[in-house]
Amino acid sequence: GESVGLHLPTLSVQEGDNSIINCAYSNSASDYFIWYKQESGKGPQFIIDIRSNMDKRQGQRVTVLLNKTVKHLSLQIAATQPGDSAVYFCAEMGRGGATNKLIFGTGTLLAVQP
Amino acid sequence: GAGVSQSPSNKVTEKGKDVELRCDPISGHTALYWYRQSLGQGLEFLIYFQGNSAPDKSGLPSDRFSAERTGGSVSTLTIQRTQQEDSAVYLCASSFNRGQEGYTFGSGTRLTVV
Incomplete structure (x- = not known):
């Protein structure tokens, strides 16, 4: 079936460094992508999204890059802070069907070292 | 309310018993989704409700699982x-x-x- 996967299950960075979390998706029909952050004991929290007609989108300290040629998505976090420590999920949504449901990857644990 | 509310937050039950989990979505949101997350895993889609349309039950793992959404708001x-x-x-x-x-x-x- 269709799936979204992550290259790195765990990423450890020093406080102040930039973080890059990568994600591969397999459904070429997907046209909407979201990054979520999940802290322990909480539900996923929306960070940033991007549509397939874009290749880059910036938010506050975060940037999402989309490469449709190789079906790759990345999340860049600038000046990583201890509060950024969490599990990060990418998710994709495709056209077609009655349900535009998000398909989630398995997540990457970001550990920020002080 | 301001966010999506779920209850109970924790439930311990004996094997063989039935359980009911409740979700109060954000007022005005027409779409409601249930996902399952096993320890250290990503999110697995279960079921989707959209307005008065028939729900998408394609993610329910067995016939022991069911969900309903009354009045287009609360879901169980x-x-x-x-x-x-x-x-x-x-x-x-x-x-x-x-x-x-x-x-x-x-x-x-x-x-x-x-």
């Missing part, structure tokens, strides 16, 4: 004859329309079957 996920493999965090999310503005998740119900 029911698991009959619980098994140990049902132990997980059950997450509810809601969104406007078909979700291409992102979902808002609740904090989940942690279900433990003993």
Whole structure:
């Protein structure tokens, strides 16, 4: 079936460094992508999204890059802070069907070292 | 309310018992989703409700699982004859329309079957 996967299950960075979390998706029909952050004991929290007609989108300290040629998505976090420590999920949504449901990857644990 | 509310936050039940999990979506959100998250895993789609349309039940793992949404608002996920493999965090999310503005998740119900 269709799936979204992550290259790195765990990423450890020093406080102040930039973080890059990568994600591969397999459904070429997907046209909407979201990054979520999940802290322990909480539900996923929306960070940033991007549509397939874009290749880059910036938010506050975060940037999402989309490469449709190789079906790759990345999340860049600038000046990583201890509060950024969490599990990060990418998710994709495709056209077609009655349900535009998000398909989630398995997540990457970001550990920020002080 | 301001966010998606789920209850109970924790549920311990004996194998073979039935459980009901409740979700109160954000007022005005027409779409409601249930996901399941096993320990250290990504989110697994279970079921989707959109307005008065027939729900998409394609993610329900067995006929022991069912869900309903009354009056287009509150939803209840029911698991009959619980098994140990049902132990997980059950997450509810809601969104406007078909979700291409992102979902808002609740904090989940942690279900433990003993």
